[in-house]
Amino acid sequence: MTFQELADQLGAFSLSLTASDYAASGVYADLLLEQRQLRQVVQHLLEQEFYLVFATAVSLKPAACLVYQFARHDVLFRVNLRLFAHENESPTISDIFHAAMWYEREIHDFFGIAFTGNGDMRPLILSEMDAGFHPLLKAENVCMDAEKLGFLPLADEPEAGDEQARGSLEDA
Amino acid sequence: MKTEAFKDESRHRFLLNMGPQHPATHGVLRLVLEMDGEYVVHLDPVLGYGHRMHEKMAEARPWPSFLPNTARMDYLAALPYNHGYVCLIEKLAGVEVPRRAECIRVATSELNRVASHLLWLGAFLLDLGAFTPILYGFDDREQILDILEDITGSRLTYSYFRVGGVYRDVDDRFVENTRVFIKRMRKRLDIYNKLVTDNIIFIKRTEGIGVISPEMARRYGVTGANLRGSGIAYDIRKTEPYSIYPELDFEIPVGSRGDCFDRYLVRIKEIEQSLRIIEQALDMLPEGEFRGKAPKKIKLPPRAASFAVEAARGELVYFMVGQDSDVPYRLKVRVPSYANLSLIAELCQGMLIADLVSVMGSLDLVIPEIDR
Numbered sequence: 283m284t285f286q287e288l289a290d291q292l293g294a295f296s297l298s299l300t301a302s303d304y305a306a307s308g309v310y311a312d313l314l315l316e317q318r319q320l321r322q323v324v325q326h327l328l329e330q331e332f333y334l335v336f337a338t339a340v341s342l343k344p345a346a347c348l349v350y351q352f353a354r355h356d357v358l359f360r361v362n363l364r365l366f367a368h369e370n371e372s373p374t375i376s377d378i379f380h381a382a383m384w385y386e387r388e389i390h391d392f393f394g395i396a397f398t399g400n401g402d403m404r405p406l407i408l409s410e411m412d413a414g415f416h417p418l419l420k421a422e423n424v425c426m427d428a429e430k431l432g433f434l435p436l437a438d439e440p441e442a443g444d445e446q447a448r449g450s451l452e453d454a
Numbered sequence: 455m456k457t458e459a460f461k462d463e464s465r466h467r468f469l470l471n472m473g474p475q476h477p478a479t480h481g482v483l484r485l486v487l488e489m490d491g492e493y494v495v496h497l498d499p500v501l502g503y504g505h506r507m508h509e510k511m512a513e514a515r516p517w518p519s520f521l522p523n524t525a526r527m528d529y530l531a532a533l534p535y536n537h538g539y540v541c542l543i544e545k546l547a548g549v550e551v552p553r554r555a556e557c558i559r560v561a562t563s564e565l566n567r568v569a570s571h572l573l574w575l576g577a578f579l580l581d582l583g584a585f586t587p588i589l590y591g592f593d594d595r596e597q598i599l600d601i602l603e604d605i606t607g608s609r610l611t612y613s614y615f616r617v618g619g620v621y622r623d624v625d626d627r628f629v630e631n632t633r634v635f636i637k638r639m640r641k642r643l644d645i646y647n648k649l650v651t652d653n654i655i656f657i658k659r660t661e662g663i664g665v666i667s668p669e670m671a672r673r674y675g676v677t678g679a680n681l682r683g684s685g686i687a688y689d690i691r692k693t694e695p696y697s698i699y700p701e702l703d704f705e706i707p708v709g710s711r712g713d714c715f716d717r718y719l720v721r722i723k724e725i726e727q728s729l730r731i732i733e734q735a736l737d738m739l740p741e742g743e744f745r746g747k748a749p750k751k752i753k754l755p756p757r758a759a760s761f762a763v764e765a766a767r768g769e770l771v772y773f774m775v776g777q778d779s780d781v782p783y784r785l786k787v788r789v790p791s792y793a794n795l796s797l798i799a800e801l802c803q804g805m806l807i808a809d810l811v812s813v814m815g816s817l818d819l820v821i822p823e824i825d826r
Contacts, residue, residue, distance in 0.1 A: 305545070306545070306757075306759065307757070307758065307759050307760070308542075308545070308759050308760035308761050308762070309760065328673075331672065333672045333673075333675050334675045335675060335762075335769065335771055335788060336675075336771060336773065336786065336788035338773065338784075338786040340758075340775055340783070340784045341784070349758070349773070349786075351760065351771070351773070351788075355672070355681075355686050355688040355693075357693075358693050358694050360694075360760075360762075362758075379673060379674075379675070380673045380674050380796070380797070380800070381673065381674045381675035381793050381796060383796065384792065384793075384796045392509075405502075406501055406502065407501055407502040407505050407825070408502060409502065417507060417510050418509065418510060418513075418784075426756070426777055426783060430756055431756055431757060431758065431775065432757060433758075
């Protein structure tokens with residue numbers, strides 16, 4: 283698997299993989315996604331025998347940015363996926379990569395981001411008593427702009443259908 | 455356990471609480487087990503008892519002040535944690551490291567890895583009811599701790615590496631003592647093999663137990679000896695080599711079945727390989743500076759960067775976002791035990807509780823690394 287091969291494969295989903303300077307960033311490729319594209323891309327990475335190194339979030343303005351790093355066992359190839367958790371929500375990938383189950387629960391604890399479709403959003407590190415307390419979420423006045431980091435948020439407004447889904451999730 | 459009996463919900467089941475204070479959980483980990491007799495029907499790990507929020511601490515202090523924190527996550531092998539952190543800062547700031555420092559870093563990291571594997575060996579066998587190996591293991595580990603204490607000043611939570619090199623130089627005494635230790639350890643490995651590897655009770659407790667398939671390992675992001683036990687020769691020191699590792703001649707031991715026994719065997723063989731690495735690092739140890747020129751104050755640029763190293767338990771990644779100041783905006787530490795433990799619910803379903811203890815021991819978990 284080379285950068286070009288993955289770029290061609292992702293091109294079929296009309297996504298453009300950006301080359302990243304490995305010496306400076308530690309990854310070979312970088313991909314900024316919209317939420318609706320995430321599961322398709324991650325499923326593709328599973329089929330292409332990537333594994334999930336870690337998933338985390340960075341508290342930014344206007345929305346927190348989720349970072350997923352994938353790598354391979356056979357060759358040196360690290361790739362970062364980034365997407366913005368608008369309205370503090372994002373689709374789960376825990377049914378594709380089971381490693382994500384704990385990462386998503388941890389991100390939920392620390393950043394308050396809910397993963398739609400993840401059936402187990404119980405606190406992992408914090409306790410039930412800490413509901414509403416998100417230690418890594420930055421206050422408005424110290425929160426950095428996504429653009430300053432070169433993390434450009436895509437227009438990824440929730441669609442009309444999503445409103446209903448969110449409503450039922452909150453009821454639950 | 456037979457699947458039919460497993461699905462029969464009319465059978466009497468009970469909850470068993472294992473931990474958070476339990477010798478076989480190797481730290482403050484709690485497992486809530488739903489049991490059918492001696493079989494585990496369902497397992498739910500509960501984390502967070504010893505969580506210190508290191509990642510938050512990193513956001514609240516200049517980066518040099520975080521160095522001691524790196525030693526307190528996986529305290530059994532702190533030097534690889536030092537290594538990953540300083541390498542990331544060196545990469546962000548473009549700092550050159552003198553060759554002597556690189557050799558010292560690799561030699562001490564590998565000594566630390568051997569010490570960690572020895573402690574794992576003792577604790578694993580103790581979990582299985584064999585008391586003697588831990589006495590041998592601690593005897594050998596003590597020699598390493600003495601050597602490392604001489605040069606680093608600490609015995610467990612080392613903060614020895616610095617950006618641009620190491621805190622202080624090694625002397626001839628270190629080289630001499632390390633060579634004596636390598637010679638001694640090679641002989642001791644024979645003893646371990648006679649005492650443990652060929653022991654029929656040990657084999658019966660570990661062979662075919664807790665089999666991790668390569669596919670399952672990938673789904674859960676398992677790394678380190680646990681992954682190599684399943685036959686995948688993935689080691690950051692080879693795949694994504696850093697420091698002087700590309701110049702060194704060593705092998706990556708792998709297993710074939712992915713059971714507890716293979717994971718055991720891989721670590722024992724890794725001790726031998728680490729001794730080879732230390733020997734070569736000492737042979738090529740040049741005269742010269744042990745710490746290069748690094749700027750007094752390093753501002754972390756506003757971008758994301760990550761650095762991966764092979765810690766004693768697997769892949770360790772520091773992911774940092776700077777903010778044009780010496781205080782990081784965000785630091786994520788990807789620790790190997792986190793992914794290595796996350797598969798336990800699937801792995802141990804339907805297993806005898808005695809085998810669960812065997813699996814936990816073979817995974818070589820350090821809970822404070824998960825509760826970082």
